Amino acid sequence: MGCAAPSETEFTPDFEWLNTLCITYENELSIKKSFENEYIIFSGELQSGxxxxxxxxxxxxxSNLLYFIGKIDSIINCxxxxxxxxxxAGKKSDIQMRGKIKNSTLNGLGELVQHDSTHIGTFVNGVLVKGCKKYNKGHSVTGYFQNGVKHGICTDQTPTGYVKALFEDNKVVKKLESVKKDENGSYHWIYKGEPTKYSGIKTHTPPESYDGEDKQIKYKWTYSGQFNDNGGEHGKGTLTFENGETISGQWNNGNSL
Incomplete structure (x- = not known):
């Protein structure tokens, strides 16, 4: 797929009008029922009855009881x-859908809120196909989806970093960019088209409790060069300490040669 993963601003809906409408119609005591039969109770504005x-x-x-607040185009055969x-209605794990509704589910731009995640973007028959899935504990996926899983270019982000890659059926086909963070610094490397070969920048901040003499643990430094798939220095690169001292040359799994 030649297109980049979408940004969140591309598909964030504007629901300000809906928020105002919800305040008006959530309080059922303040409005009159305009329409009621065996299957439908309606309060609001009528047009041609x-x-x-x-x-x-x-x-x-x-026979699930649903309620909807908004602009109504039609309701035919439930x-x-x-x-x-x-x-x-009546469920502890209520699913909320905001946006374009067709056949009583999201179709088009919208937002789906569940007990463990929020999906924002473009939906087809209630399933997100392009947008962002935000999970609990800081995990999110932004990109393209098929049958509910990553399919196309996606950015999978956690509190410790992210991976941007081309996915097929939820599996990584090609890594494009990756960032990994830990308590001692961060890694940032970009895929360059060769298996297990990446290039980029890695920074290291020494831990407060370390009292050893290993310079690569004891001092702050920045490495610029090639990496292996796990973020270790591997290939050609230069490590620069904060005092200006450098180590340049070939690296193998985190060690200079």
Missing amino acids: KPKCGRIDFKDKE QLAGEGLLMQ
Whole structure:
């Protein structure tokens, strides 16, 4: 795939109008029911006798009770189309869907909130195909998806760094860029087209508790050059200590030759 992973700003929806609408219609005591039958309770604005904008409570084909707040295009055979907030009522792990709704699920630009993650971007039949998945504890994936897994160029980010790569069916096909951070510094290396060969910059900050004499642990330094797949200095590179001293040449798995 020739295109880059999307940025989060590409697909962040503007739901300010929906937030205002939710404040209006969440308080059911302040509004009158405009429409009610065996399957539907609607409060809001009608057009030609049909729901147009407001809150609608209805049952889907599996008899799950749903409620929707927003702009309503149609509701036919328990399938709702419109733009707004859709939730399944009465569940502790409520799933919230905000955005373009078709067939009572997200289709188009939107946001899906679950108990362990938030998905933002473009959806097809309720499944994210382009956008960002934000998980608990600081993990996120931004890029392209197929059948719910990474497929295409994605950036997989954790609190300790990130990997940008080309994925197929959730598996890495080609690494493009990688950053790894730990308590003693950070690694930053970029794929250059050769197996297990990367180049970039690595910084090291000495641990406070170290009292040994190993210079590469005791002192602060920056390495610029080639790396192996695990972030170790490997190939041609230069390590520069903060006092200006340098070690240049060939490296093998973190050791100078």
